[in-house]
């Protein structure tokens with residue numbers, strides 16, 4: 170080791186929609202999982218929020234892309250560039266020498282060997298010397314503050330951008346899990362398609378996501394309904410500008426199919442749960458994490474349908490990252506980390 174080499178420890182929640190880095194127990198990077206590359210040289214032009222702002226507005230020499238799809242790396246080179254770019258954001262002070270990185274990165278629980286390898290390779294190419302991995306639902310459970318090593322069953326439903334992960338955790342391990350590729354991005358796609366079909370207005374992905382955040386609902390009747398959201402966009406036929414007010418009720422109908430699929434996956438995961446753990450889950454309730462947990466009425470809908478209380482994690486968008494950060498501090502203690 171040279172005179173100026175040092176090890177930096179970071180935890181990465183590498184998500185389809187957002188990537189979060191924790192360093193010294195604090196969130197230091199929280200950016201959309203997006204890169205902008207120069208088409209001619211493949212060099213990185215921008216990463217995170219800056220790349221997202223370029224999305225849909227680029228000329229022929231720049232391409233913006235999301236390196237992950239459905240929770241897993243879809244573009245290996247872009248993923249590596251993104252991790253590199255985001256790690257650089259952590260090291261704004263020490264530009265003179267590159268630290269050796271000790272990382273904990275989270276991965277979907279349904280990952281194949283090849284997908285795990287892809288995350289490890291990307292992390293190592295981006296400077297990781299000592300790379301550990303943790304399954305996302307395990308990280309979410311730790312982030313929520315559950316004692317994952319206790320002989321007690323807990324069920325986590327983590328609804329991210331690309332995947333919904335449902336897992337039962339007990340004694341420091343995942344007893345059963347179900348991962349489906351229906352999550353927040355599918356709800357956004359449902360809305361985008363619906364706006365064109367129903368209102369004849371063309372909306373981009375970002376606008377559809379804003380509709381979801383402002384008036385998305387898993388129920389057709391809400392106790393505290395949000396005000397209609399006004400959408401601006403071109404008419405699909407005439408290209409003339411339109412202004413369309415959108416209500417939460419119509420959005421609840423348009424995302425109904427996808428929500429039902431998530432509901433069915435939770436039921437199927439419960440069916441596979443061993444009886445002793447099932448009893449613990451009925452007593453403790455089920456924890457919702459990930460950005461999708463913020464959808465209005467989802468906790469109530471699932472509670473009413475399944476008959477077990479659903480609790481939304483305190484900070485659902487950051488639960489996985491927080492848990493990954495705690496795992497980083499306990500690398501030697503947590504035997505469930507993957508090397």
Ligand SMILES: Nc1ncnc2c1ncn2[C@@H]1O[C@H](COP(=O)(O)OP(=O)(O)OP(=O)(O)O)[C@@H](O)[C@H]1O
Pocket residue numbers: 183184185186187188239240241328329330331332333352353354357378381382385458459460461462463464465485486
């Ligand atoms: N208030 C909200 N209501 C509904 N959905 C939301 C809200 N806020 C964020 N989301 C959605 O949550 C998703 C992102 O969640 P999260 O950051 O947990 O996913 P991720 O970790 O990047 O994805 P994955 O776990 O699938 O790799 C996006 O689809 C986003 O649109």
